[in-house]
Amino acid sequence: MSEKFSPPAAQLPTDKELVLKVIPMPADTNGNGDIFGGWVMAQVDLAGSVLPARHIQGRMATVAVNEFIFKQPVRVGDILSFYAAVTRIGNTSVTVEVEVFAERFATQGQFVKVTEARLTYVAIDAQGRPRPVPKPAAPLAG
Template identity: 90%
Template sequence: MSEIFSPPAAQLPTDKELVLKVIPMPADTNGNGDIFGGWVMAQVDLAGSVLPARYMQGRMATVAVNEFIFKQPVRVGDILSFFSSVTRVGRTSITVQVEVYAERFADQGRYVKVTEARLTYVAIDSEGRPRPVPPMPKAGG
């Protein structure tokens, strides 16, 4: 059996919030047997929307995937942890950074950073037009 490349273990971020955990299943694989990148992107979009949803107080839409980097393959049975932080608040939009870490099925307790992305969400009204983001609450207040 050939040895599989194993990247160095990663520390989970302490400056971001854990917003989602999910385990990919066999139905989520591509032709190589790894998890399909589009499936990972959909999960990142869901995870990225968690923090903006707290502040937008209504409908919102993903308007940009500013950056998306697949660092390592995701495998069936990995426990994926999605961490997010708000990096920018605009008049009608919020940009977030999402980092995804895999806890390999056969190597519990060891994390590998598999994906990172930056996405922008815009607050929209009932007609789908941009609307102002409500003011962010002040820290400690």
Template identity: 85%
Template sequence: MTAPTPDHPCHQLPSDKELVLKVIPMPADTNGNGDIFGGWVMAQVDLAGSVLPARHIQGRMATVAVNEFVFRQPVRVGDLLSFFAEVTRIGNTSITVEVEVYAERIRAQGQYVKVTEARLTYVALDDNGRPRPIPKAAARAS
């Protein structure tokens, strides 16, 4: 097998993170260069990143920080994107999550390339929109 390159990816999907979202970007999601708009990718990462914290927070929450966001390869129309997430920290009111995004190119089925990785922090909110403690039972279960 050849070494991974943008044209010949051979990444395996992560087995230590949970698959939380799959989506196919469409032509309406492109930028002026014909690639998928970075803002669209960021929105999908935010959705994917919120899946695991929602299990712990058990209520209202908000994204409070995008700690890191790296675009490694362009995303193209028709790519099958797989979003994998892992909780890396649970604090008193916040949860930090790492998200990795892999593209299965339409012309290279079964081969994956990591296109994006990010680290985001979500905070649990009360009914007034103020930070609230994460339920202790949920934090221990992780």
């Protein structure tokens, strides 16, 4: 008798911000019927860019995918939640960690961590050259 593997339910992160929710569709599948990894990577890149945009305040480009781990397959109809946190702000770049959780169609309210990644974005000028990340304004004295 074979039992289907079901990973334990995951807790959603409290130290990251929800930056994107999306539902993959049948057109996003690979030859095995799961969601194509490249589609997931594109969504992670979009989600990962949300927080750096607040710091960079202008054009930016993905300069590195430092780490990308597929932990579980993503299925058609999953509700994917993308959580992100800035881990480093450099002179011209911002590094972000992204965690992706799937809420399976058949088990609403339970989440499975399907992907985690670390990406670096670089601030660029109108010519596409790196430029400094603006420094935050000093807090008001009070």
